[in-house]
Amino acid sequence: MRRIYLDYNATTPLHPGVLEVMLPCYKSIFGNASTIYSFGQEARKAIDDAREALACLIGAEPEEIVFTSGGTEADNFALKGVASALKGKGGHIITSSIEHHAVLFACKYLEKMGKKITYLPVDRYGWLDPSRVKEAITNETVLISIIHANNEIGTIEPIAEIGKIARACGVYFHTDAVQTVGKIPIDVNELGIDLLSLSAHKLYGPKGIGALYIRKGTRIHPLIHGGEQERKRRAGTENVPCIVGLGEASKIAGKEMRQEYSHVKKLRDKLENKIKDNIDYIRFNGHPTERLPNTFNVSFEFIEGESLVLNLDLKGIAASSGSACASGSLEPSHVLSAIGVPPAIAQGSIRFSLGRENKEEDIDYTVENLVEIVGRLREMSPLFPGRKD
Numbered sequence: 258m259r260r261i262y263l264d265y266n267a268t269t270p271l272h273p274g275v276l277e278v279m280l281p282c283y284k285s286i287f288g289n290a291s292t293i294y295s296f297g298q299e300a301r302k303a304i305d306d307a308r309e310a311l312a313c314l315i316g317a318e319p320e321e322i323v324f325t326s327g328g329t330e331a332d333n334f335a336l337k338g339v340a341s342a343l344k345g346k347g348g349h350i351i352t353s354s355i356e357h358h359a360v361l362f363a364c365k366y367l368e369k370m371g372k373k374i375t376y377l378p379v380d381r382y383g384w385l386d387p388s389r390v391k392e393a394i395t396n397e398t399v400l401i402s403i404i405h406a407n408n409e410i411g412t413i414e415p416i417a418e419i420g421k422i423a424r425a426c427g428v429y430f431h432t433d434a435v436q437t438v439g440k441i442p443i444d445v446n447e448l449g450i451d452l453l454s455l456s457a458h459k460l461y462g463p464k465g466i467g468a469l470y471i472r473k474g475t476r477i478h479p480l481i482h483g484g485e486q487e488r489k490r491r492a493g494t495e496n497v498p499c500i501v502g503l504g505e506a507s508k509i510a511g512k513e514m515r516q517e518y519s520h521v522k523k524l525r526d527k528l529e530n531k532i533k534d535n536i537d538y539i540r541f542n543g544h545p546t547e548r549l550p551n552t553f554n555v556s557f558e559f560i561e562g563e564s565l566v567l568n569l570d571l572k573g574i575a576a577s578s579g580s581a582c583a584s585g586s587l588e589p590s591h592v593l594s595a596i597g598v599p600p601a602i603a604q605g606s607i608r609f610s611l612g613r614e615n616k617e618e619d620i621d622y623t624v625e626n627l628v629e630i631v632g633r634l635r636e637m638s639p640l641f642p643g644r645k646d
Contacts, residue, residue, distance in 0.1 A: 258572075258573045259572075259573045259622065260573040260574075260575075261573060261574045261575065261615070261619045261622060261623060262575045262612070262614065262615075263574060263575055263576045263609045263610065263611060263615070263619070263623065264575050264576055264577045264608075264609075264610055265551060265610045265611060265612035266408050266409075266411075266436060266459070266549075266551070266552060266577070266608065266610035267577055267610070268458045268459070268464065269458060269459060269460065269461045269462075269612055270461065270612075270614065271461060271462070271463060271502075272461035272462070272505075272506060272509055274505060274509055275461060275462055275463065275502045275505045275506050275509070276502075278501055278502065278504075278505045279463065279498045279499070279501055279502045279505075282300075282303065282497050282498035282501050283498055286299050286300055286303055286497065286501075287300070287497075288300045289494055290304055290486075290494075290495050290497060291484065291485075291486065291494070300495070300497045303497055303500070303501050304324075304495055304497060304500050304501075305319070306501075306504060307500045307501050307503060307504025307505070307507075308322045308324070308500075308504070309504075310504040310505070310507045310508045310511075311455075311468060311503060311504055311507045312470075313507070313511065314438065314439070314443070314507040314508075314510060314511050315434075315438065315443045315444065315445050315453065315455075315470060316443065316444035316445050316446055316447065317445050317470050317472075318473070320473070320488070321470055321471055321472060321473060322468050322469075322470055323468060323469045323470075323471055323487045323488075323490045323491050324466065324467070324468050324487060324491065324495065324496075324500050324503075325466075325467045325468055325469055325491060326465055326466065326467065326496075327456045327457075327458075327464070327465060327466065327467040328357075328359060328433065328435040328454050328455060328456035328459075328467045329359040329467075330467065330469075330480070331454035331455065331456070331467050331468060331469040332357065332359040332360050332363060332402075332433055332454045333359065333363045333480060334469050334477075334479075334480040334491070335400075335402065335431045335452040335454060335469055335477070336350065336360065336363045336364065336367065336400065336402060336431070337363060337366075337367065337478075337480055338477035338478045338479065338480055339399055339400045339429055339431070339452070339475075339476070339477050340367055340370075340372055340399065340400065341477075341478040342476040342477050342478045343399040343400075343476060346397060346399050347373070347395075347396070347397025347398075347399065348367070348371070348372040348373065348397065348399055349372070349373045349374075349375070349395055349397040349398040349399060350364060350367065350372060350373070350374050350375070350398070350399065350400045350401075350402060351374075351375045351377065351390060351393045351394065351398060351400070351401045351402070351403075352364055352374065352375070352376060352377070352401075352402045352403065353376065353377045353378075353379060353385050353403055353404065353414075354376050354377065354378055354379060354591070354595040355379055355383055355404065355407050355409075355410075355412075355591070355592045355595045355596070356402070356403075356404050356433065357404060357408060357433055357435070359433070359454075360402055360404070360433055361591075364376075364402075373397070375393045377389045377390065377393060378595065379412075379595055379596060380596070381596050381597050382412055382543060382544040382545070382547075382596065383407055383410050383412035383542075383543055383544060383592065383595070383596050384412055384414065384415070384544055384547065385403060385414050385415070385419075387415050387418040387419050387422060390403070390419050390422055390423075391422045391426075394422075394426050394428060398426070398428050399428065399429065400428065400429045400430075400431060401419065401422075401423050401428055401429070401430045401431070402430075402431040402432070402433070403416065403419055403430075403431075403432055404432065404433045404436075405432045405433060405434040405436065405437040405443075405453075406434075406436045406437045406440075406441075406548075406549050406552075407436070407543075407592060408435070408436045409542075409554055409590060409592045409593070409608055410542045410543030410544075410548070410552070410554045410592060410593075410596070410608075411436075411543045411544075411548040411549035411551075411552030411553070411554065411610075412543050412544040412547060412548055413437070413441070413544070413547045413548060413549065414432075416432055416448050416449075416450070417447065417448050417449065419449075420448050420449020420450055421449055423449060423451075424449050429451045429452065429475060430449060430450055430451050430452070431450070431451065431452035431453070431454070432448075432450055432452075432453055432454070433454045434453050434454060434455050435454060435455055435456045435459055435467075436459060436549060436552075437549070438453075438455040438459070438460060438510075439459065439460030439461075439506070439507070439510035439514060440460070440514070440517075440518070440549060440550065440551065441514075441518065441549070441550070442514070445470055445472070450470070450472070451471075451472040451475050452469060452470060452471055452472070452475065452477075453469070453470040454467065454468075454469055454470075455467055455468050455470075457499065457502060457503040457506055460506050460507070460510050461506050461509065461510075461613070462499075462502045462503045462505070462506030462507075463498070463499045463502040463503070464499075465496065465499055466496055466499035466500060466502065466503050467503075468503065471490070477490070479491060479492065481493060513613075517612075517613050518550050519550075520613065520615075521550050521551035521611040521612065521613075521615070522550035522551070524611050524615055524616075524617065524619075524620055525550060525551055525552070525553050525609075525611055527617065527620050528553055528609060528611075528620050528623065528624065529541070529553055529555075531620065531621075531624040532555060532624060532627065535624060535628050536557070536627070536628060536631055538557065538558040538559060539555055539556065539557055539558070540555065540556040540558070540598065540602060541553075541554070541555055541556075542554040542555065542556060542593060542596065542598060542606065549610075551610050551611040551612065552608070552609075552610050552611075553608070553609045553610070553611075554593075554606060554607070554608045554609075555606065555607055555609075556593075556598060556602045556603065556605050556606040556607075557605045557606075557607065557631055558601075558602055558605060559605070559634075559635050559638040559640050559641040560605040560631060560634045560635060560638070561604055561605060561634075562578035562604055562605050562606050562607055563578055564634055565578070565605070565607055565630060565631070565634065566578050566607065568630045568633075568634070569623075569626065569627070569630065572626045572630075574622075574623050574626060576607050576608065576609050577607070577608045577610070578606065578607060578608070589603040589604055590603055590606065593606055609623075
């Protein structure tokens with residue numbers, strides 16, 4: 258059976274070039290990077306090279322990169338680390354209603370610890386008005402944390418404008434860039450970012466490795482205590498193979514980003530247009546222009562999204578009914594709720610996210626099957642106005 262993967266926002270396949278550079282780290286470059294003899298120093302050099310490659314991708318300095326186990330740890334490190342370091346100032350944090358759960362749940366934890374959190378609303382496209390951020394800042398605000406691009410609907414937030422506001426008010430600015438690093442150009446200095454979270458497996462790198470960019474001079478306490486690795490900011494023996502993999506994925510992204518951007522955008526637009534032309538009672542979710550080039554979220558009325566995902570899977574097509582991290586939840590997507598999608602319609606939403614391996618014939622095959630599946634599922638719905646009794 259033909260298999261088509263359209264869920265690249267959930268995870269990406271490992272790039273062959275990334276695997277190639279990782280394999281020696283399991284065979285010969287296996288030393289502990291904290292040791293001073295040659296085995297350890299080989300590992301140390303491999304880590305340093307990877308750190309430099311990642312820093313280059315986002316316009317940072319190598320010493321500003323701290324490797325973590327992934328984006329979730331990086332988000333928690335940023336929020337809890339700054340809140341702890343600046344607890345004497347009051348600990349007020351500003352975020353949005355459409356953040357990834359790694360940020361939202363970290364904020365909920367901090368609320369239980371007595372911190373004040375402001376959750377800003379977004380418009381019907383998922384876009385946050387920078388003026389709302391400015392209005393929410395108080396003399397107790399220590400951190401603004403706004404996602405760069407939403408993982409479900411792809412809306413890209415006005416990060417540069419928010420960065421200027423944060424800088425003018427003397428407040429640290431963090432962004433969860435897990436979905437944008439490697440997909441669109443990022444320069445932490447141009448965007449005014451003090452802390453940035455990323456994850457390797459979203460840019461064709463290995464799972465289990467990510468990083469937090471921390472601008473020089475940013476006050477932050479460690480999240481994990483133990484050894485003195487990562488300049489005493491993240492204890493634990495380094496995961497050399499995966500760090501090297503992240504470094505190589507960063508190099509490849511820097512070379513291929515522009516080409517992949519055009520490729521996936523062309524396919525996404527074709528997918529959108531074919532669905533619009535062939536299926537009625539749909540709603541597109543996300544900003545029409547300020548959106549990731551590979552991401553398309555659509556609601557099909559009178560259908561349950563999980564049923565649609567399962568039926569697509571039977572045809573060999575992988576898509577998502579929302580964030581992979583919320584899989585199994587019966588509650589409507591918090592992102593779709595935040596942009597005003599009614600619960601009954603939100604339950605019928607699908608996220609398609611494309612990547613480097615997709616081809617035009619994948620789109621044709623997907624829409625052909627989607628039309629048939631949607632029609633069949635709607636015939637079983639007593640609410641569908643076009644149902645044949």
